[in-house]
Amino acid sequence: MVSAFLPPVLGQSISETIIPDVKTTLNLFGMHLRKVSGEWDYPVHAHPQYEFNYVLEGEQLIIVNNHSYTQRAGDLVLLRPGDSHSSQSGNGKPFTYFCIHFDIDDKILISLLSRLNHVLFESDSTIAHKLGPVLSKLVEISKSIAGDITMSQRMRLQSAVFDLFAQLWEAFSIDAHLSSSTTYEKVELAHQIRSRLQGLVYQQFKLELPYDSHYGIDDIAAELGISASHCYRVFRQVFGMSPRVFLSEQMLHEAKVLLDDPSLSVSQISGILGYRDIAHFSRQFKRWYGKSPREYRGSTDE
Template sequence: MASAFMPPALGQSISETIIPDVKTTLNLFGMHLRKVSGAWNYPIHAHPQYEFNYVLEGEQRMIVNNRSYTQRAGDLVLLRPGDSHSSQSGNGQPFTYFCIHFDIDDKLLISLLSRLNHMLFTAESPIAHKLTPPLSKLVDISTTIHGDITMSQRMMLQSAVFDLFGQLWEAFSIEANLHASATYEKVELAHQIRSRLQGLVYQQFKHDIQEDRTLGVDDIAAELGISSSHCYRVFRQVFGLSPREFLSQQMLHEAKILLDDLRLPVSHISALLGYRDIAHFSRQFKRWQGQSPREYRESGPLHN
């Protein structure tokens, strides 16, 4: 079974860089590369995922929410969930396009996507220019798939898609700063707070937790040059929960991973997580989970 991160004993580590946890779920739907005739006409429809539609050759006319957009080679259209759209040739000639539908649980990225003012990004735009290499890679991989997808192809697709999202973040950050700098700054600040909160989780392995402490949130606010109230408010607006609630979720996650390793006594887990005694840890775990650590273990491998 997996074990949570256990830092070396105090005094053994000369230097240390803690990388915040990466917990992102990405789902891809209906990815396809298609060349169509000049008579192509796809009816009005909508779907619950985001969509990127990228024209490689020719010209496409896309009608989104009753507004017409003309895509030429290298142009990219971003469709949001629920957008009504249809497609046809823009000049009566064949054209080739690549399409990918996706949803992702990264609230920062979704928040940024939802605030963009544009739907069409022309080939000359900074965003389309930034995204061309990963999109081209996805197209190249797609041309190798015939019938069932192999494990190698699936992993290469996922790798290319995450590369695409990395470029998206950088490119869209620039766009968001141009059109909604105040809003983007708030999202970026929430991201900084979240990263520091994840670092605090690991610090709990080294320091005693007191129930009446702020668990370092005040220190994070001071480090970022903001008030504690502003820190709480911005974090809740972006992530939908308070910094303290986020910390509790993270600590519960780490506690569960440690408890899943039956080789570790509960007393040892309690010490690893920074609690002053096993009774304190048991009370806190039951408050979070509705079960004591012992009851959680006895409930077996299906408790998650």
């Protein structure tokens, strides 16, 4: 049973920092470290995941969507889902490379990956320079794996891959400001809006305000120094939904978590979420979910 997050009694906290929820699913596929001969020739193929391909030594000729790229030690290739590609030795000699296939449900990161227009990032590029040490760490972890992967190795791999994404974001932000910062700033602004919206969910626990009051989103826009219309427009462009719909989804999630705790009555939950009465909460929950809170509880007990 999921345990609900309950805030401390108002006035008891001396200081507090609310960390926005982190809800990201990462899947890693076909990760491998491989040394091949000069006769290596991998046929044309495509896959539904993203791929990082990193050459450690030697030279690889990789053909992506009928365009040829020569990849040398320290060079990084990023392939998008559906990219057709093949590879072979670039000079007829052996080479070593490391490869990761992945998918991730983080919309901001996917938005970033879709904006990286290059396939090949040479070793002296900002992105390859930032990602190189993390890729080397992944290589070392991979070398330690013999046979079945252990839980600690799996966690270290995932941790290093998330660090890889963090370095990629920072590198992209540097490049974006050196060229055109419009896209990066828009995505970063949308991320700030989302973080503050998640914070509003917890503020509902402390404020005696009904959910459907207009408190919150306009205030966020003002704090960020933008108009409410720009706030809505940027958020929708990046996440494909309005800030208010996103906030509703977050509130629905928290309501379901609380309803999954049998020690809490529906009346208590409506109060925790900031509703003026149980009827108001029940109507809102049914608009979100199509069932009343009690009907939801009944369906999860089946």
